[in-house]
Amino acid sequence: MINVLAIVFGVFFGFSLNKAGLTKYHKIVNVFRFTDLAVLKFMMTALVVAMSGLYALRGLGLLTFPNVPATYVLGNLVGGLIFGVGMALTGY
Amino acid sequence: MKFILNYIRKEEWSPYVAGVLLGLVGITAVWASNNLLGASGAFENFAGMLGKALAPALFDNMYFNFIMPPGITYGVLLLVGVFFGGMIGAATSGTLLWGKRDAANSDAQLKSIFGPQVWKRWLLAFIGAIILEYAAGIAGGCTSGLAISGGMLLAPAAFLFIMGMFASGVLTALIIYRRRY
Secondary structure: OHHHHHHHHHHHHHHHHHHHOOOOHHHHHHHHOOOOOHHHHHHHHHHHHHHHHHHHHHHOOOOOOOOOOOOOHHHHHHHHHHHHHHHHHHOO | OHHHHHHHHOOOOOHHHHHHHHHHHHHHHHHHHOOOOOOHHHHHHHHHHHHHHHOOOOOOOHHHHHHOOOOOOHHHHHHHHHHHHHHHHHHHOOOOOOOOOOHHHOOHHHHHHHOOOHHHHHHHHHHHHHHHHHHHHHHOOOHHHHHHHHHOOOOHHHHHHHHHHHHHHHHHHHHHHHHHO
């Protein structure tokens, strides 16, 4: 059951990424050139919707959170710094 | 109804609409399967599985035994879905380039920066992907798995990652584009 759900969520995930244009090189790179902020708008909208929804549902006791990604300041920062290079290079 | 169908056929949605869709999918994923949406971990799960089969001694280490368990995990199946979801998205807007000539090399801006050769596109994608996957391994996730999925649980890691990503991304774009920035 959970495997079917994974594929279904994946389909919607990929669909929204495609429709937002995040599958295109120029969309990703232009956000770093500040000429097209679609990626940022997309990410932040998703974040705001999901975080308010999730915290509201948890407050109502309808769901529990999975493992929250671990915080280790140096790793997250250095990883992010290297990731940005790859992202601006390939437009992933 | 007709309006919705027409909107689905549009090639490019408003990022706000697509963002709301992704947010709702994220909520449903946590609610129904207690899992986060992520992409980069799946490659490591899959690579770990291949590695364990081909060179067990090499892959018998801390990372593949405990941090990234090899096998067909939730993430791998999610990624299969992402592939088809992206294809459906392109097909509904009529921009699916499957099987067409030069399909992997169709971005005009990329051509104007790196030249029109196909091998350059592949090489760039290959090198960039190595950097991306390596960095995602260090940070504990990529844009979707850490920045979006972690951010929606308000994990500090996600925001540190976004900070780093934009700092170096802007710098890299500056170096690549120079005067055209």
